[in-house]
Amino acid sequence: MKRSSIILLLVIALLIGVLVSTIQDASTYASFDMAQKQAPETVTVVAQLDLDSPITFDPQTSMLTFTAIDKDGQSSTVLYNQPKPQDFERSEEITIKGRAGDGQFVAIEILMKCPSKYTEEGGVMADDEASIYTENS
Amino acid sequence: MNYMGEHDIWIQSGRFAVALAFAAALIASITYLMSWMRKDGAALRRAGRAAFMLHAAGVIGTVVILFVAILNHWYELDYVWRHSSNDLPLEYIASCFWEGQEGSFLLWMFWQSVIGLVLIKVAGQWEAGVVGVLSIVQVFLTSMILGVYLGDLHIGSSPFILIRELPENLGLPWTDMVDYLMRVPGFSDGQGLNPLLQNYWMVIHPPTLFLGFALITVPFSYAMAALLNRDYSAWVNDAMPWVFAGVGILGTGVLMGGAWAYEALSFGGFWAWDPVENASLVPWLTLVALGHLMIIERVKRKATTSTLMMAMLTFFLVLYSTFLTRSGILGDSSVHAFVDLGLNGQLLVFLGFFSVLPLGLFLMRWKDMPKSPSEDAFSSREFWMFIGSLTLLLSAAQITFSTSIPVINKLVGPDGMIALLSTELAPPVEPFAHYHSLQIPFAILITTLMAIGPYLRWKSTPWSLFKRITLSGVISLLIASLVVWGLALYTFSYALLIFTSLFAVISNATYWLKYLKGQWTVGAMTISHLGFALILIGAVISNAKKEPISTNSTFIHQDFPSNENLLMPFGDTLSMYPYWVVWTGEHQDGHNRVFDVDFYLEDDSTHRSGTRLKLNKAFTLHPFVQINETMGNVREPSTKHYWDRDIYTYVSYADLRPASVKNAEWAEPMTAIVAKGESILLFNQYLLNCDSIAIDLASFDQFTGDLANLSMRMILRVQDSLGVDHPLDVTYQVEGSSALPGEQVLEDMGLKIRFDGVSDTAGQFKITAWERNPKQDPFILMQAFVFPYINVLWLGCLLLLIGSVLSVAKRIKKLKG
Numbered sequence: 001m002k003r004s005s006i007i008l009l010l011v012i013a014l015l016i017g018v019l020v021s022t023i024q025d026a027s028t029y030a031s032f033d034m035a036q037k038q039a040p041e042t043v044t045v046v047a048q049l050d051l052d053s054p055i056t057f058d059p060q061t062s063m064l065t066f067t068a069i070d071k072d073g074q075s076s077t078v079l080y081n082q083p084k085p086q087d088f089e090r091s092e093e094i095t096i097k098g099r100a101g102d103g104q105f106v107a108i109e110i111l112m113k114c115p116s117k118y119t120e121e122g123g124v125m126a127d128d129e130a131s132i133y134t135e136n137s
Numbered sequence: 138m139n140y141m142g143e144h145d146i147w148i149q150s151g152r153f154a155v156a157l158a159f160a161a162a163l164i165a166s167i168t169y170l171m172s173w174m175r176k177d178g179a180a181l182r183r184a185g186r187a188a189f190m191l192h193a194a195g196v197i198g199t200v201v202i203l204f205v206a207i208l209n210h211w212y213e214l215d216y217v218w219r220h221s222s223n224d225l226p227l228e229y230i231a232s233c234f235w236e237g238q239e240g241s242f243l244l245w246m247f248w249q250s251v252i253g254l255v256l257i258k259v260a261g262q263w264e265a266g267v268v269g270v271l272s273i274v275q276v277f278l279t280s281m282i283l284g285v286y287l288g289d290l291h292i293g294s295s296p297f298i299l300i301r302e303l304p305e306n307l308g309l310p311w312t313d314m315v316d317y318l319m320r321v322p323g324f325s326d327g328q329g330l331n332p333l334l335q336n337y338w339m340v341i342h343p344p345t346l347f348l349g350f351a352l353i354t355v356p357f358s359y360a361m362a363a364l365l366n367r368d369y370s371a372w373v374n375d376a377m378p379w380v381f382a383g384v385g386i387l388g389t390g391v392l393m394g395g396a397w398a399y400e401a402l403s404f405g406g407f408w409a410w411d412p413v414e415n416a417s418l419v420p421w422l423t424l425v426a427l428g429h430l431m432i433i434e435r436v437k438r439k440a441t442t443s444t445l446m447m448a449m450l451t452f453f454l455v456l457y458s459t460f461l462t463r464s465g466i467l468g469d470s471s472v473h474a475f476v477d478l479g480l481n482g483q484l485l486v487f488l489g490f491f492s493v494l495p496l497g498l499f500l501m502r503w504k505d506m507p508k509s510p511s512e513d514a515f516s517s518r519e520f521w522m523f524i525g526s527l528t529l530l531l532s533a534a535q536i537t538f539s540t541s542i543p544v545i546n547k548l549v550g551p552d553g554m555i556a557l558l559s560t561e562l563a564p565p566v567e568p569f570a571h572y573h574s575l576q577i578p579f580a581i582l583i584t585t586l587m588a589i590g591p592y593l594r595w596k597s598t599p600w601s602l603f604k605r606i607t608l609s610g611v612i613s614l615l616i617a618s619l620v621v622w623g624l625a626l627y628t629f630s631y632a633l634l635i636f637t638s639l640f641a642v643i644s645n646a647t648y649w650l651k652y653l654k655g656q657w658t659v660g661a662m663t664i665s666h667l668g669f670a671l672i673l674i675g676a677v678i679s680n681a682k683k684e685p686i687s688t689n690s691t692f693i694h695q696d697f698p699s700n701e702n703l704l705m706p707f708g709d710t711l712s713m714y715p716y717w718v719v720w721t722g723e724h725q726d727g728h729n730r731v732f733d734v735d736f737y738l739e740d741d742s743t744h745r746s747g748t749r750l751k752l753n754k755a756f757t758l759h760p761f762v763q764i765n766e767t768m769g770n771v772r773e774p775s776t777k778h779y780w781d782r783d784i785y786t787y788v789s790y791a792d793l794r795p796a797s798v799k800n801a802e803w804a805e806p807m808t809a810i811v812a813k814g815e816s817i818l819l820f821n822q823y824l825l826n827c828d829s830i831a832i833d834l835a836s837f838d839q840f841t842g843d844l845a846n847l848s849m850r851m852i853l854r855v856q857d858s859l860g861v862d863h864p865l866d867v868t869y870q871v872e873g874s875s876a877l878p879g880e881q882v883l884e885d886m887g888l889k890i891r892f893d894g895v896s897d898t899a900g901q902f903k904i905t906a907w908e909r910n911p912k913q914d915p916f917i918l919m920q921a922f923v924f925p926y927i928n929v930l931w932l933g934c935l936l937l938l939i940g941s942v943l944s945v946a947k948r949i950k951k952l953k954g
Contacts, residue, residue: 027566
């Protein structure tokens with residue numbers, strides 16, 4: 001009985017350890033404000049693309065610059081040193097992993113949520129909630 | 138009302154087939170289980186069998202009708218419209234079938250009905266219990282495609298629902314048109330298959346994965362039947378072939394997913410620890426643990442409770458991963474979760490039913506179950522096998538916890554049921570670091586156990602047996618050192634894992650060749666262990682030494698290390714060590730925009746002579762971008778395979794506009810209305826002043842009084858941003874029935890203006906203006922990686938599959954013998 005009890009305890013201890021490590025490694029969803037306070041910690045911001053501000057992509061440096069509005073309505077310039085994702089302007093929501101820099105947000109990874117174009121001509125069919133996910137990293 | 142063009146009989150039959158499958162499964166489960174609980178229930182068993190066969194007929198009928206509908210483009214069906222289109226190649230019809238949730242549930246229950254039919258044939262005295270439990274699972278699965286509305290309650294989503302019957306369309310005027318299918322243009326073509334899924338992997342990956350899931354239901358059903366009948370151990374023998382078949386098939390399915398990601402998607406690797414990938418891996422890990430516990434139970438009768446527990450847990454994890462991928466809860470964290478169909482409540486009931494009831498039954502039987510009276514010896518095979526299974530369980534636990542972060546948020550997040558956390562948790566920022574921090578130590582332990590395993594004996598192992606592995610240990614240490622040194626793989630955990638994995642490879646190979654004389658019939662264990670160890674070696678090396686060879690070294694800021702995108706102007710020869718690359722062409726192939734990239738190697742003579750660079754063409758790659766208007770473009774990689782490495786490339790950015798647009802002299806025009814003395818803004822930067830408009834000539838037809846000839850002239854001035862005026866005059870002429878608009882080009886400003894005649898309002902005139910297309914040298918951005926020794930991984934997969942097949946064969950043979 002003795003050894004099996006030890007093993008059982010060990011397994012339980014490891015399970016707790018695993019859970020704790022998960023919570024420790026997890027990042028947090030933040031607003032741009034919180035990101036600024038927590039800098040240089042990496043956070044995840046769920047935001048929307050600001051289509052009224054310019055979205056520029058410089059192929060020479062492969063630098064994408066755009067403005068995003070977080071869920072609190074605050075906007076920030078975001079720099080993303082990767083090629084511009086396909087259909088970037090069409091995304092309805094973007095999940096940006098990164099951290100705050102000098103007045104800008106530096107993205108490491110961007111995950112886009114795109115609506116699929118479902119609407120039929122003449123409004124025969126209602127919009128569909130269906131969406132696809134495309135990762136561009 | 139009879140609608141024209143609807144395939145009413147087929148669709149009604151489809152709905153009937155679903156209803157039949159549901160009702161028959163319900164009857165089968167009740168009669169079978171009643172027969173199981175009473176030992177004399179032969180008549181009930183026959184009834185159960187008949188009901189199950191009806192159920193299988195219903196499921197197969199549903200599958201056939203849905204296939205027919207997709208094949209014939211019956212777009213009145215929502216499912217067909219949503220997932221297929223006219224131009225879809227025949228080979229992807231199958232993919233359409235299981236692209237949606239309904240179809241993939243159908244695929245899953247199809248496999249389970251087939252398995253049920255096989256079980257009726259082979260399960261013997263276990264039939265009633267096992268097929269009875271399986272039928273309950275089928276009841277739940279069928280309910281997911283039932284599509285019944287009870288008031289506001291919505292049970293299942295039917296693949297046979299018509300678009301006009303969708304709640305959002307009810308009462309719309311077109312639904313009253315008898316010939317709406319011909320009248321409404323939307324019905325002439327479907328939505329099409331997501332281009333990401335237009336791939337042969339999508340044809341073979343889901344059926345394999347779901348067959349694996351379906352096989353997991355078998356040990357679960359056996360375990361439940363065993364608990365119901367208080368016969369806790371005998372089931373293990375019968376269930377074992379199914380478990381090892383599941384290990385092989387689910388394993389293949391999971392790895393196919395990886396191969397798909399690697400071959401066809403530009404995720405930059407074969408495993409990304411994506412939640413959906415994880416969800417399929419976790420049940421595989423516990424299934425492997427279950428297989429090992431079953432071996433202990435069969436030989437030593439010492440793992441009764443843990444085997445039952447693991448069978449229940451593995452099945453639960455299949456359902457849990459179904460819930461994760463299908464409820465939409467992973468929406469923010471995964472690339473390829475399913476779309477939410479509003480079936481979450483039902484999925485939760487499903488999940489709850491199959492966790493509470495089995496667990497309750499298990500606890501009820503707890504006192505009754507035999508417990509092992511003695512401790513396992515420290516040197517026994519069963520002890521270490523048990524430890525190995527526990528390690529797999531822990532590994533599964535970590536992956537499950539991390540994948541469940543969105544669930545944790547729902548439960549204890551700030552907006553969750555019990556608000557324990559102040560902020561919402563997001564998935565780890567660096568998934569690799571997170572998962573590897575624990576998975577690598579687990580893998581080290583597992584591979585060590587696999588290395589020693591074959592030499593351990595049941596009950597206890599004499600020391601002399603351990604001496605046999607010393608040599609393997611020494612040899613693998615030597616080879617591992619060479620590998621680590623040769624590849625400069627100086628991360629301690631990786632290096633250690635390379636060593637333990639090599640140890641497992643060499644010790645298993647030695648054992649098989651030397652002690653088992655290389656016989657296939659008894660090689661199941663050693664070959665699958667060898668395969669698994671090779672998978673790990675291939676994964677570690679190809680991942681840790683994955684090397685981007687494309688670089689953009691432009692220095693921007695310290696925050697931005699030079700990144701992995703090579704800017705390739707058309708036709709330029711660029712260095713991408715050790716290659717020289719040239720973008721030589723681009724063409725359209727169906728939906729795909731294909732780019733041709735030539736790879737050159739330096740000739741040996743270059744270095745000797747040191748004078749002129751001489752290049753030899755090595756190969757050409759064709760990465761492409763699939764153009765899809767509706768669902769977004771997809772970039773797909775192209776890979777050159779060598780035996781020891783892969784050169785993996787994809788185009789990360791390209792101007793995808795059609796050549797006619799890209800190369801046109803003038804960009805998109807704008808139209809404007811001008812009037813004398815007024816000014817308007819052109820392209821937000823030029824001021825256009827209309828100074829005068831004169832009619833030079835106007836004559837009328839003397840009989841009809843219509844305008845016969847007209848000649849107008851407009852004097853304009855375009856002011857640039859510096860305030861400099863550029864004058865121009867354009868004419869507009871009418872001769873009889875034809876109009877001749879005149880145009881003029883302002884070369885130095887890159888503008889063209891055309892006079893389009895009079896507008897509807899008197900005194901106002903129409904013009905069109907163009908800006909010159911900026912001359913841009915065409916370029917693409919490309920990423921290229923070298924994945925070294927990735928073939929070791931695929932070799933390992935093959936061996937693991939062979940090992941699983943061998944073990945199934947062995948278990949079946951033992952059952953018969």
